Amino acid sequence: MKNTISGLLEINKVSTSKIDQVDFDNLNFGSVFTDHMFVCDYKNGAWQTPKIVPYGPLTLDPSARVFHYGQAVFEGMKAYKDDHGDTYLFRPDENFKRINKSSERLAIPEFPEDYFFEGLNTLLKLEDAWIKPGVGNSLYIRPFVIATQASVSASEANEYKFMIICSPAQSYYSGDVSVLVAEKFSRSASGGFGYAKAAGNYAGQFYPTKLAKDQGYQQIIWTDSNAHEYVEEAGTMNVFFRINDTLLTAPISDRILDGVTRKSLIALAEKQGIKVEVRPIKVSEIVEAVKNGSLKEIFGAGTAAVVSPVKAFGYKGEHYELEKQDNSYASHFKSALMDIQYNKAEDSFGWRYKI
């Protein structure tokens, strides 16, 4: 059935939902998708009518630019349901601004704000049954843009597809992870596009991560590509260190993603009177801190995992274990952030966005 429920969007609903086939207690992250998806094509110099259509495969020419030149950006967001059945997003304006910042760096046309929010709102209302209540449950939302123009000429495309797909999620990581500090491989270059959520920033991480796994580590702490002297990110997350009672994280740059969770944790910490230092952090400083006992915690911060505690790290052939903390900042921040996300705490920053 086809009906238009807004001035902007064209909507084509499924006749039967597939939700009954989904086991919500055993979800693999990012592999089950909801009934509908949001699609908007860019051609002839303009974004065309945005549509919500049944979730289904894309048909693309083998020469579509995304396959050859990686012209693709994305975002990661979550929808949370509170105990009253209301659905919230967390700072979606940040994701909207960032996908366009990423697009600009990859020579992809920016997406209109009203299309984005109207699309999100309409899609999430349609998929309400897929957003399960209960802290930890969420609907992972993946907006992305791909270059669809059929031609292998190495330049920016003139046709694109902006899409939003949604996947019900439980928690992303289970347990504390061990990480390996990068001494050879790098994630991004100064003057590159490490700050963008661009497809090309991810593919290069898989091989070094595979090698790290062979050594018993689950993720990599990325360091600067010049000398591997400064810590930058952890896996696909921003990284925080707690030295005594001070929280440290690297400043954002053209190599480091301006993470929404990262900036939210900094704001939360500062509000709660926890000292935060946003400055370049030397690996040597972290090694010294673990040796003298002042390094209390390391954790990653990102939308998928929220906060992901690190229990050990490897560097230059040495393995360093962190002691379990009673008053862990990682678990404190995770709870504080999730309380806001699930509408269980006051939202003094105005971060919640009601659907």
Next chain:
Amino acid sequence: MKNTISGLLEINKVSTSKIDQVDFDNLNFGSVFTDHMFVCDYKNGAWQTPKIVPYGPLTLDPSARVFHYGQAVFEGMKAYKDDHGDTYLFRPDENFKRINKSSERLAIPEFPEDYFFEGLNTLLKLEDAWIKPGVGNSLYIRPFVIATQASVSASEANEYKFMIICSPAQSYYSGDVSVLVAEKFSRSASGGFGYAKAAGNYAGQFYPTKLAKDQGYQQIIWTDSNAHEYVEEAGTMNVFFRINDTLLTAPISDRILDGVTRKSLIALAEKQGIKVEVRPIKVSEIVEAVKNGSLKEIFGAGTAAVVSPVKAFGYKGEHYELEKQDNSYASHFKSALMDIQYNKAEDSFGWRYKI
């Protein structure tokens, strides 16, 4: 119709060729494709039966990893037809080795050598009518691999597609180009994957190139990401400088593509007694050389353009023009290489590969 003509391949030919619809005198690079394509799927831990099928669209789930994490590599090759109607490739073993080297860095499973060459040979025999004789005409061949697994989990995929598509080509660049030396943007990082023909290396170049175009330059000369002190590549090609009668090019590294044309030019030059220096080249050295008149030529080298002469470059707000040379190395090497490629000269290096 479906018939198997080899022990390895499954072949499904088109019933009617579309070749009559193609204007071979007015081809846009990489936008017209031949009747067939080579496809081989990787799943359940193995490359499946390779197939040649009618050229046509791919159907992929919106969550296919290539759209999100840029797990994609490719190659660029050409088939040349000589005056007797025989078809040749140029050093295809180099392309085969390199696509697997690229794949390794992107955690993509390596492709079997016999599948690659049997696929190429069979496909090119089928598309014989698409390979036009005459120097300058060629069939551009694009092998590529994409991650097809449906799931947005940020790790290497367990399903892939290896494909070869072919596009009839005339010459790639027309005329000499002006290039801008990068002072802010970078192409790749030490410890990254700049040496790989990975999709993610290209998307990041379009925006800086667009900005350069606004200043009247067609391409960028990439410099090191640390200090923008050394020249690395030109656009999507390797770059050569001629100072007096010496040829200079940067050594390959993990940031620089090991170009087949690059290494062929070095071999040709050395054989002809032209002095070649493969060493780090400072931008300041090039600026000094253009000022004192010893910089005779700059040119890019790559499969698509073969040799692409540079007539001017911009650096730190200054514009430097190069004088036209009577005995240009660029045109000498272009002819010498094309004579080998089109079977018009002795192939003392054993570079030609007959189909």
